[in-house]
Amino acid sequence: xxxxLYIVGFPGLGINIKIDPIAFTVGSIxxxxxxxxxxxxxxxxxxxxYMRAKDFGINREKxxxxxISCMICGIIxxxxxxxxxxPGDFYRLNPVEIFNIHKGGIAIYGGIIGGAIxxxxxxxxxxxxxxxxxxxxxxxxxxxxxxGRWGNFFNQEAFGGETSLPWGMTSEGTQNKIVHPCFLxxxxxxxxxxxxxxxx
Numbered sequence: 001x002x003x004x005l006y007i008v009g010f011p012g013l014g015i016n017i018k019i020d021p022i023a024f025t026v027g028s029i030x031x032x033x034x035x036x037x038x039x040x041x042x043x044x045x046x047x048x049x050y051m052r053a054k055d056f057g058i059n060r061e062k063x064x065x066x067x068i069s070c071m072i073c074g075i076i077x078x079x080x081x082x083x084x085x086x087p088g089d090f091y092r093l094n095p096v097e098i099f100n101i102h103k104g105g106i107a108i109y110g111g112i113i114g115g116a117i118x119x120x121x122x123x124x125x126x127x128x129x130x131x132x133x134x135x136x137x138x139x140x141x142x143x144x145x146x147x148g149r150w151g152n153f154f155n156q157e158a159f160g161g162e163t164s165l166p167w168g169m170t171s172e173g174t175q176n177k178i179v180h181p182c183f184l185x186x187x188x189x190x191x192x193x194x195x196x197x198x199x200x
């Protein structure tokens with residue numbers, strides 16, 4: 001990830017804003033908006049599933065332990081997936097870099113796989129019914145993903161091809177081409193998915 005201050009524009013809407021991927025620094029540590037937004041998404045997901053646990057016949061104390069397991073295994077899974085599918089030989093030639101997650105590089109697919117594996121294993125150990133747990137966590141996942149995708153906005157990544165639609169986005173990250181804001185599309189679809197699953 002680079003540390004550029006982006007000037008993001010939505011020409012069709014007449015909107016221009018400056019965004020910095022770095023939220024603040026503590027000494028030499030740079031805290032990114034991406035990480036903050038993912039943390040907020042996870043927290044809100046957890047609050048939702050915790051409040052609804054009884055509706056699914058799940059003990060809240062056991063659910064808290066499972067959520068922590070999901071988070072830890074999710075982070076590990078997200079990093080492993082990113083490293084495995086990273087193009088080229090960078091991580092094979094520089095294996096120590098695999099552990100430098102603070103430099104960036106996680107993948108949501110690996111996070112979901114790792115989180116699911118960690119959650120299911122601990123649920124089995126704690127005698128929590130797997131299917132109701134997965135039903136509940138799938139709704140929470142929609143919340144987290146809807147919020148978490150905004151981290152891509154601050155990093156100016158995960159955008160689509162060029163477009164002439166009025167909500168097309170442009171920035172240094174898009175090489176000043178007007179592109180589809182795919183992070184927004186996924187965020188909105190996940191929000192719709194959450195609302196549907198919540199009601200059902």
